[in-house]
Amino acid sequence: MLFMVVMSFSACNSKRSDSDLAVYQCPMECEGDKTYNKKGSCPVCKMDLQPIEIEDSTILDEDGISDESIFNLTSNWNTEEGEVIQLEDLKGKTLAMVMIYTTCKAACPRLVADMRNIESKIPKENIEDLRFVLVSIDPKIDTPTRLKEFAIENEMDGEQWTFLQGTESGVREFANVLAVKYKQISPMDFSHSNIISVFNPEGELIHQQEGLGVDNKETVQAILDLTN
Amino acid sequence: MKSQAFRLLFVLLVFQTVLYSQSEGMAFIQGSRYIPLYGRDSTVVEVKDFEMDKYPVTNAEYVDFVKKYPKWQKSKVIKLFADDSYLTNWKNDLELKGSENSSSPVTYVSWFAAKAYCECQGKRLPTVDEWEYVAMADETTKDARIKPSYNEQILAWYEAPRSNENLIGQTPKNVWGVFDLHGLVWEWTLDFNSVLITGESRKDVDKDSNLFCGSAAVNATDLMNYAAFMRYAIRGSLKAKYSMKNLGFRCVKDINE
Numbered sequence: 133m134l135f136m137v138v139m140s141f142s143a144c145n146s147k148r149s150d151s152d153l154a155v156y157q158c159p160m161e162c163e164g165d166k167t168y169n170k171k172g173s174c175p176v177c178k179m180d181l182q183p184i185e186i187e188d189s190t191i192l193d194e195d196g197i198s199d200e201s202i203f204n205l206t207s208n209w210n211t212e213e214g215e216v217i218q219l220e221d222l223k224g225k226t227l228a229m230v231m232i233y234t235t236c237k238a239a240c241p242r243l244v245a246d247m248r249n250i251e252s253k254i255p256k257e258n259i260e261d262l263r264f265v266l267v268s269i270d271p272k273i274d275t276p277t278r279l280k281e282f283a284i285e286n287e288m289d290g291e292q293w294t295f296l297q298g299t300e301s302g303v304r305e306f307a308n309v310l311a312v313k314y315k316q317i318s319p320m321d322f323s324h325s326n327i328i329s330v331f332n333p334e335g336e337l338i339h340q341q342e343g344l345g346v347d348n349k350e351t352v353q354a355i356l357d358l359t360n
Numbered sequence: 361m362k363s364q365a366f367r368l369l370f371v372l373l374v375f376q377t378v379l380y381s382q383s384e385g386m387a388f389i390q391g392s393r394y395i396p397l398y399g400r401d402s403t404v405v406e407v408k409d410f411e412m413d414k415y416p417v418t419n420a421e422y423v424d425f426v427k428k429y430p431k432w433q434k435s436k437v438i439k440l441f442a443d444d445s446y447l448t449n450w451k452n453d454l455e456l457k458g459s460e461n462s463s464s465p466v467t468y469v470s471w472f473a474a475k476a477y478c479e480c481q482g483k484r485l486p487t488v489d490e491w492e493y494v495a496m497a498d499e500t501t502k503d504a505r506i507k508p509s510y511n512e513q514i515l516a517w518y519e520a521p522r523s524n525e526n527l528i529g530q531t532p533k534n535v536w537g538v539f540d541l542h543g544l545v546w547e548w549t550l551d552f553n554s555v556l557i558t559g560e561s562r563k564d565v566d567k568d569s570n571l572f573c574g575s576a577a578v579n580a581t582d583l584m585n586y587a588a589f590m591r592y593a594i595r596g597s598l599k600a601k602y603s604m605k606n607l608g609f610r611c612v613k614d615i616n617e
Contacts, residue, residue: 199439301550308471308553308600309440315554323556 156181197223201335202309207302209267212279212295219306219335222294225263226358227331228351231303231312233270234282235320242344243326244286250328251292253352258359259292261333267296269314269322271303310340330354383613386411387537389494394503396492397588407493412486413610415528415539416547417477420462422469425477427454432473439601441472446603463527465545465608471600474548474609483611485550488595490612492588495541497534505588514587517543524606542587546594548609555596 156168162176172181197203203220210216230247232240247264254262266288268274274282279295282288298306307314314324328351330339339354382388391408426433433453437446448468451457469477471485478484486494498504498513505511517523524545531543541547598607 201440204438204440304551304553305472305475305600311553311599313553313556313596315551315556325556 155184157184158182196334198334198336200337202306202331202337203335205302205305205309207298207305209296209298209302210276211297212276212283214276217296222263222265223335224333225261226333226355227263227265227335228328228355229265229267229310229331230328231267231269231307231310231314231324233268233322233324234274234278235270236322239324239326239344243328244288246328246341246345246348248286248288250348250351250355253348254355254359258356261359262292262355263294264288264292265294265296267298267303267306269303269307269324270316271297271300273320310337330358332358383411385414386613387414388615389490389536389538389612392493392502394493394496396489397592405489407490409615410486410490411613411615412490412494412536412538413483413612414537416465416545416608416610417474418463418528419456419460419466422466422477423454423456423462425480429476429480432476437473441601442470443601443603445605446470446473448603449605461525461527464525465528465540467524467545467605467608468603469548469607469609470603471548471552471598473603475550477609478611481611483613485548485609486612487551488549488554488592491541491547491549492591494534494536494538497536497538499532500535502535511587514542518587518590524608545606545608546591546604548607549595552595552598553600555592 156171157166158174158177159179159182160174160177162174167184168181173179174181197220203218203223205219208216208218228247228250230243232243234240244266247266251259251264266279268279274295274297276295276297279297280289283293283295310327310329312325312327314322316322326342326344328341328348329337330341330351332338338358339351341348341351389407389410389412391406391410393404393406395404430436430453431438434447434450435453445468449457449460456462475485496503496505498507498510501507520543523543526544528544529539531540533539534541
């Protein structure tokens with residue numbers, strides 16, 4: 133519980149630091165584009181410095197992340213290899229993402245099979261620019277160790293496969309970005325929508341495939357377009 | 361006998377206020393177990409003790425929020441977190457249009473914005489189960505769902521147009537001391553995306569196990585509760601970046617032991 137409170141405060145504080153980044157400039161621009169991070173007066177004309185608007189957030193922020201990119205989510209994730217990452221660390225490769233949980237007996241094995249089917253249709257050279265990400269909707273059970281076991285059992289332990297364990301609120305937020313719905317219906321079982329999402333290397337959603345065992349032609353095409 | 365009971369009640373009341381130093385503007389909600397319309401296994405869910413905002417967040421409060429956190433201003437919010445209607449009833453980043461009242465509930469806010477607002481107050485959004493738990497009370501009873509008057513009143517509101525323009529605190533206070541759960545605006549919940557009934561956005565999937573793993577397990581335990589059914593259906597049709605005219609929110613807080 134305390135952990136959750138701390139988490140939520142830190143989430144908020146990161147936002148506060150954005151707002152504290154006020155920038156001041158001489159209204160006469162005596163020193164050209166020179167800016168100050170404090171109020172004061174211009175050393176040349178002695179006029180009061182004026183705050184100026186920074187319009188970075190509308191297009192790209194300093195990391196080059198666009199408005200619609202999932203890399204704007206700042207929650208932390210554990211990988212099956214035991215690393216702690218943010219989604220932004222996945223930047224640079226095309227992403228095929230799906231939400232599953234490893235104790236699932238009904239749809240997930242088929243979803244996983246769908247992911248492997250997609251993989252089998254992608255030529256080797258494209259795989260290098262591609263990453264398959266399986267995000268657990270059951271962060272309590274699916275620890276990095278459990279995810280690693282699952283990866284090995286399902287022969288998904290290669291470089292191109294990544295499994296993620298998040299926090300409960302991080303997973304909820306991520307699902308909302310994907311428009312994935314899920315609900316815990318018993319301690320071991322979840323209802324969830326079966327959606328495979330394809331993102332470009334900048335983290336923008338390009339394509340979604342809904343349902344199980346559906347024709348994956350479009351999804352494969354979307355990936356090929358992005359990785360060629 | 362009567363005075364004894366009264367004394368006991370008094371002691372209990374004092375005890376309660378000592379135990380839980382109530383946060384300003386929030387009502388203490390004593391947790392319990394109940395059967396919601398759509399629960400886990402469609403059976404009993406447990407709600408822990410928590411505090412809930414007495415009123416939905418108002419326009420004025422939201423103005424303060426965006427002043428402090430510019431990233432949630434109308435022109436600065438990123439597309440991932442809000443659609444184009446976000447704060448569409450505002451004149452600019454910091455001001456409402458003249459026709460809007462500062463004591464009306466804030467609407468045209470996305471789930472991401474509502475979540476951030478609550479987190480910045482050290483609070484969080486209520487879960488569906490928590491919200492429904494408080495909302496099944498009327499002025500005198502904690503669970504009024506069997507009363508015909510309770511359902512009629514709510515449905516009458518669902519038919520009333522433009523209630524989002526009303527001011528907060530004008531509907532009767534429920535037994536917990538919370539206002540406006542019914543009669544003003546719909547409200548965001550933390551896990552609104554746990555509702556897997558959607559006639560609209562995902563085809564008719566009620567029992568379509570191809571779209572929803574385990575979906576047959578989710579069923580209405582009480583189809584009589586039509587008003588609640590409508591709320592769940594609306595949650596099921598929402599996406600987190602939607603901003604709508606009649607959708608606002610309020611926050612809750614866990615009790616720190």
